Amino acid sequence: MALPGRNDPCPCGSGKKFKKCCIDTYQEERPERQEASGTTRITRDKLPGWIDRELKWDNELYRLQAQHYVEHADAAFDPEDLRALVGFWHDFAHTTRPVFQKFGAFSAALEYFTPGDEGRGVTQSRLAAKYGVSSGTVSKRYAELAEYAETLDAPPETAGASQPNLERMYRDIDLLLKERQIESIEEAEAFVRDYMDRAMAGKPVPTPQGVSARERAQDLLFDAADAATSAERVRLAREAIALYPDSADAYVILGEESSDLEQARAYFRQGIEAGERDLGAAFFAENEGHFWGLSETRPYMRAKYNYAEFSWYADDVAEAERHLEEMLRLNAGDNMGARYLLAAAYLRLGKLDEAEALFERFEGEASASFAYDRLVLEFLKNGATSRLQLLYRAATQANKHVLTYLLGKEKLPKRLPEHYVVGGPDEAVHYVTTHASLWAQQPKLLHWLMEQQ
Numbered sequence: 001m002a003l004p005g006r007n008d009p010c011p012c013g014s015g016k017k018f019k020k021c022c023i024d025t026y027q028e029e030r031p032e033r034q035e036a037s038g039t040t041r042i043t044r045d046k047l048p049g050w051i052d053r054e055l056k057w058d059n060e061l062y063r064l065q066a067q068h069y070v071e072h073a074d075a076a077f078d079p080e081d082l083r084a085l086v087g088f089w090h091d092f093a094h095t096t097r098p099v100f101q102k103f104g105a106f107s108a109a110l111e112y113f114t115p116g117d118e119g120r121g122v123t124q125s126r127l128a129a130k131y132g133v134s135s136g137t138v139s140k141r142y143a144e145l146a147e148y149a150e151t152l153d154a155p156p157e158t159a160g161a162s163q164p165n166l167e168r169m170y171r172d173i174d175l176l177l178k179e180r181q182i183e184s185i186e187e188a189e190a191f192v193r194d195y196m197d198r199a200m201a202g203k204p205v206p207t208p209q210g211v212s213a214r215e216r217a218q219d220l221l222f223d224a225a226d227a228a229t230s231a232e233r234v235r236l237a238r239e240a241i242a243l244y245p246d247s248a249d250a251y252v253i254l255g256e257e258s259s260d261l262e263q264a265r266a267y268f269r270q271g272i273e274a275g276e277r278d279l280g281a282a283f284f285a286e287n288e289g290h291f292w293g294l295s296e297t298r299p300y301m302r303a304k305y306n307y308a309e310f311s312w313y314a315d316d317v318a319e320a321e322r323h324l325e326e327m328l329r330l331n332a333g334d335n336m337g338a339r340y341l342l343a344a345a346y347l348r349l350g351k352l353d354e355a356e357a358l359f360e361r362f363e364g365e366a367s368a369s370f371a372y373d374r375l376v377l378e379f380l381k382n383g384a385t386s387r388l389q390l391l392y393r394a395a396t397q398a399n400k401h402v403l404t405y406l407l408g409k410e411k412l413p414k415r416l417p418e419h420y421v422v423g424g425p426d427e428a429v430h431y432v433t434t435h436a437s438l439w440a441q442q443p444k445l446l447h448w449l450m451e452q453q
Contacts, residue, residue, distance in 0.1 A: 041079070041080060042079050042080060042083055043079055044070075044075075044079045044082070046079075047070045047079060047082060047083060047086070048067055048070060048071075050083065051063065051066050051067060051070065051086060055086070055087070055090050056287060056290055056293065056294050057090070058094060058174075058293070058294045058295040058296065059093070059094075059170055059173070059174045059295070060173075060174050060177040060178060060182075060188070061170070061173060061174065061177065061188065061192060062089075062090070062093040062094070064103065064185050064188050064189075065089065065093070065100075065103050065106055065107070066086045066089055066090065067185060068103040068104075068107050068185050069082075069085070069086065069089065069103075069106070069107040069110045069111070070082055070086065071185075072107055072111075072130075072131070073107070073110070073111050074111060085110050085113065088113075088145075088149070089106070089110060090293070091293065091333065092144075092145060092148050094292075094293040094294075094295070095148070095293075095335060096144070096148060097170060098144065099196070100141075100192075101189070101192055101193040101196045101197070102132075102133060102189055102193065103185060103189050104131030104132050104133045105131070105133045105137045105138060105140075105141045106141050107131055108124070108127040108128060108130065108131040108133060108138045108141070109138055109141035109142040109144075109145055110145070111127055112124055112127055112138065112142050113142060113145050113146070124138045124139055124142065168219065168222045169199065171215070171218070171295075172205075172207065172208055173192060173195060175208035175211075175215075176191070176195075176206060176208055177191065179208055179209060179210075213243055213244045214244045214246075214247075214278070216243055216244070217240040217241075217243040217244035217247045217250070218240075218247070218249075220236045220237075220239050220240040220243065220250075221236065221237065221240050221247065221249045221250060221253070223236055224236035224237055224240070224250075224253055230257050233253050233257055234253070234254060234257050236253075237249075237250040237251075237253040237254050237257075238250070238254075245274065246274040246275070246277045246278035247274060247278075247299070248271040248272070248274045248275035248278060248299035248300050248302070248303045249271070249299035249302065249303075250271075250274075251267045251268065251270045251271030251274055251303060252267075252268065252271050252299065252302050252303050252306060254267040255267035255268045255271065255303075255306055255310075256306070261310060261313065261314055262314065264306075264310055265307060265310045265311060265314060268303050268304075268306045268307035268310060269307055271299070271300075271302075271303025271304075271306075271307070272300065272303045272304050272307055272323075274300075274303070275297075275299055275300025275301075275303055275304075276300070278296075278299075278300070279296065279297065279300060284330075288329065288330055289329070289330065289331070289332045290331070290332075291327075291330040291331040292331045292333070292335045292336060293331075293333070293335075297330075297331075301327065301330070301331065301336060304323055304326070304327055305323075305327065305336050305338060307323060308320045308323040308324045308327070308338070308341065309341060309434075311323070312341055312344075312345065312434075312437075315437070317345050317348050317349055318345075318349065320341065320345050321342065321345040321346070321349065324338045324339075324341055324342040324345060325342065328342065334362075339358060339361075339362055339370075340367065340369040340370070340373075340434075341434065342358060343355055343358050343359070343369070343370065343373045344369075344373060344434070344435050344438045346358065347373060347376050347377060347380070347438055348437065348438050348441065350380075352377060352380055352381055355373070355377050356377060359373075359374060359377070366398065366422070367398065367422070368395070368398045368399035368402055368422075368423070368427050368428065368431050369431050369435070371391070371394055371395040371397075371398035371399070372395050372398075372399075372402055372406075372431065372435070373435070373438075374391050374394075374395070375388065375391050375392060375395055375445065376438065376439075376442060376445065378391055379442070379444075379445045379448070384448055388448075392449075392452060398423065399422075399423050399424075399427055399428050399431070401424065401425045401427070401428035402428040402431055402432060403449065403453070404425075404428065405428055405429060405432040406432050406439060406446070406449070407446065407449060407450060407453070412429055412432060412433055413429060416429065416430055416433055416434075417429055417430060
């Protein structure tokens with residue numbers, strides 16, 4: 001059995017987080033469990049090779065940060081804990097795209113985050129001194145890690161939100177590190193610090209040489225993300241396609257700017273095809289399960305998600321289901337939240353076993369989407385049972401505002417909110433709008449919900 005995450009519910013059933021309950025017991029028992037299961041434990045000296053060989057890094061800076069942490073972490077740490085934290089860092093970095101100039105701050109924060117830190121009596125101040133950074137910086141970076149850990153099971157508020165300037169900057173830093181063949185952590189840290197200082201001061205920064213047509217097209221798309229008008233976005237997207245026809249994000253922009261549902265679907269479909277050509281069949285086979293964590297896959301995944309979503313709105317539910325299933329196969333962590341619409345698709349198609357398996361796969365999911373979809377599943381399978389009552393209470397605890405819109409007590413706004421807070425009215429608007437066609441098939445369940453008011 002894998003060691004639960006620090007912020008996961010404790011397996012003992014206490015309701016507390018693992019780090020506040022049985023973590024020490026599990027640490028003591030784990031060697032025996034691993035021996036019994038035949039799992040091979042990694043050793044400290046093998047970790048650097050594992051980082052380079054087993055993890056896919058879309059930015060050299062993030063890989064070097066992982067190596068820095070492993071090199072400087074407390075010698076008493078279990079190598080398995082270090083491996084787990086490196087995996088956590090990999091997911092955190094590729095999801096949140098942190099900006100930093102020195103490796104010490106995140107290494108200190110990761111060391112403080114390591115299981116068992118409370119028992120060692122190590123303070124953030126001591127770690128700050130060890131890594132040559134301020135305690136305030138360690139506290140800030142630790143808070144970022146903790147916030148990400150707390151929201152791992154929460155629904156994404158923006159699936160693939162664009163941060164064009166940040167993405168462009170990190171793309172250039174990555175290209176420059178490779179171009180200049182900077183390998184050592186010290187050199188990389190000095191280079192990044194100088195680059196960031198100059199960028200923040202508005203001074204000229206070095207630019208990569210020999211940039212490909214693909215990268216020049218991506219620069220146009222970065223500009224398109226900042227464009228003030230729809231016409232400007234469309235113009236830049238078409239220029240990008242002329243420069244590099246396999247620019248998936250260009251088709252995403254054209255689809256987003258289209259006012260016709262079927263025309264938008266066609267653009268997103270072209271984006272999928274462009275992404276498939278751009279990445280190549282070998283890339284798909286090699287990186288299945290890890291998409292989105294690799295930045296070059298994101299244009300393709302954005303096109304695929306938009307195509308699935310618009311297929312859903314076009315009532316082509318089977319087509320939406322097919323692409324959403326493929327997204328989960330390509331990106332097991334489901335950063336984009338394909339599982340929410342997939343659950344609704346299964347329920348609309350009467351695939352109740354598949355819906356139940358999806359809920360079990362993401363057991364512990366705290367979203368309103370899953371909470372209310374579980375109501376539909378239970379009602380379709382068993383009718384108005386005592387379990388339905390329990391699921392009803394859980395759903396209202398997840399988001400009480402859903403019923404306000406679902407039962408027609410308030411009108412839905414004409415536009416979906418761009419962001420939402422879990423448990424808030426905007427999440428309710430998002431759920432009811434995207435799941436309207438599912439609930440239109442459930443008049444008896446809606447009547448039952450009315451009776452509970």
